[in-house]
Amino acid sequence: xDTINAFLNRIGRxxxxxVGALYQAGRESIDMVIRNVLPFMAFISLIIGVILATxxxxxxxxxxxxxxxxxxxxxxxxxxxxxxxxxxLLGPGAVIAQIVGTLIGVEIGQGDIPPQYALPALFAxxxxxxxxxIPVGLSLAEAxxxxxxxxxxxxxxxxxxxxxxxxxxxxxxxxxxxxx
Amino acid sequence: xADLSLFAGAPPVAGINETxxxxxENFIGVFRQxxxxxxxxxxxxxxLLIILLTAVHALIKMIGPERIDRVGEMAGRPxxxxxxxxYLVLPVLAVFFLTNPMCYTMGRFLPERDKPAxxxxxxxxxxxxxxxxxxxxxxxxFVWAGIAAGITTLGLPIGDLAVRYFxxxxxxIFMRGIVTETISRIMFARRARGDEEPEVxxxxxxxxx
Numbered sequence: 051x052d053t054i055n056a057f058l059n060r061i062g063r064x065x066x067x068x069v070g071a072l073y074q075a076g077r078e079s080i081d082m083v084i085r086n087v088l089p090f091m092a093f094i095s096l097i098i099g100v101i102l103a104t105x106x107x108x109x110x111x112x113x114x115x116x117x118x119x120x121x122x123x124x125x126x127x128x129x130x131x132x133x134x135x136x137x138x139l140l141g142p143g144a145v146i147a148q149i150v151g152t153l154i155g156v157e158i159g160q161g162d163i164p165p166q167y168a169l170p171a172l173f174a175x176x177x178x179x180x181x182x183x184i185p186v187g188l189s190l191a192e193a194x195x196x197x198x199x200x201x202x203x204x205x206x207x208x209x210x211x212x213x214x215x216x217x218x219x220x221x222x223x224x225x226x227x228x229x230x
Numbered sequence: 231x232a233d234l235s236l237f238a239g240a241p242p243v244a245g246i247n248e249t250x251x252x253x254x255e256n257f258i259g260v261f262r263q264x265x266x267x268x269x270x271x272x273x274x275x276x277x278l279l280i281i282l283l284t285a286v287h288a289l290i291k292m293i294g295p296e297r298i299d300r301v302g303e304m305a306g307r308p309x310x311x312x313x314x315x316x317y318l319v320l321p322v323l324a325v326f327f328l329t330n331p332m333c334y335t336m337g338r339f340l341p342e343r344d345k346p347a348x349x350x351x352x353x354x355x356x357x358x359x360x361x362x363x364x365x366x367x368x369x370x371x372f373v374w375a376g377i378a379a380g381i382t383t384l385g386l387p388i389g390d391l392a393v394r395y396f397x398x399x400x401x402x403i404f405m406r407g408i409v410t411e412t413i414s415r416i417m418f419a420r421r422a423r424g425d426e427e428p429e430v431x432x433x434x435x436x437x438x439x
Contacts, residue, residue: 071291072284079283079365083276086369091271094372099264103256144357144370151376158380165384168377169394172357173402176373180353183331187349191337200421201346204414208350212409216402223398228386 094152102156118154119163121221124174125214132213134206137178147176169224170217177213181206275375279364286365290327302339316344317407318400321352330356330367343418347411351403358399361392 117123131140140146154171157163163171180187184202193201305312305320324336333356337348356367360374374395378388 068292072288075287075291076280076284078287079280082283082368083280087276087279087371088272090369090372091268091275094376095264095268095271096261097264098267099260099262102267103260103263144373147357148370148372148376151373152379153376155376155378155380155383158377159383161384163380165381165386168381168391169398172374172377172395173398175377176357179357180349183353184346184349187331187334187353188337188345190331190334191340191345191349192335193337193345194342196421197342197345200414200417201349204346204410204417205350208406208410208413212402212406215405216398219401219405220394220398223394227390227394228381 090148094148097149098152098156115157115162118157118171118174119167121170124167124170124217128174128177128213128217131175132177132209134210137181137206137209140178142182144179147179150175165228166224169227170220173216173220177209177216181209279368283365283368286363293327302336306340306344313408314404316340316348317351318404321348321355321403324352325355325359325366326363329365343415344411346414347407350410351407354403354406355399358395361388361395
């Protein structure tokens, strides 16, 4: 009898643990969606609404289209975003990358930018990723203050090289994408 | 609408109320357009995102983040063969299991000189998996989803783009790790040299600070 009890007890605990983990996971994901995803969707929807319903977007879109529909244009975009002075300012929350990405998405949807430029564009809008967060990220890794002093400029300078390089790699990998 | 102007043949002049009505119509049209977009996004993305987030969060809880720590300890070793572990395996595991921004804590197992490069590598990987694993950075989903929406509008499949974004992301973070490590090594060396030479014109420390 005791062994059966112990067995049932173990099963009960096991199931309880799994259900608890799943429930907690569900709570975390709903939290994430309500706190981060939905507000951003509302914000992006408003911007798209303004862009589509008024003519404001056309001016920006013309320039973006010019930049985003050729490799040199995308390279120029990535170099601008990777400038060590600008990149920490463009980084926070990836808001700039998300807005520019959405604008380019609208243009791709309207057929102004060929769809195979989507892949290099994903990297061209984002060479500044995390440039605002270097000291915090390094502190999370328990780095010494001297490491932070070296790390901030090292990452910023590295982006000047790797930002455009990423666009070129993505461009090479976009061959055969949506052209069939 | 009947032409109410008094002079037949004259161009129809809209009354003040009609003009106002037209403005109101245009004004609300902006938000109506936005609302349509919003419904599309919520219905199209949120349900799948919630289920996927739940599954991955549950998986992470069952595996336990402490097991991934062991990989971190191994990645800190010197030697050429540990480069791919340090700037490819470790950032990918950290981003997938710990997600943004907790993934950067994985850098604590690495020696000081590699921490900036690991950060660069890890932070560059918080967007490329978004097409396949949106849980890694759901709050910044639109870096991916904005451009992907255009592809969907054209009626093209986004799967191919998502997979390629992931692969190119892998190459890019490896490259960033190596480049940033090289740059930070040079800067560390220069700093160490500077420390050895006694600074002749060292500014006097301000008192009271």
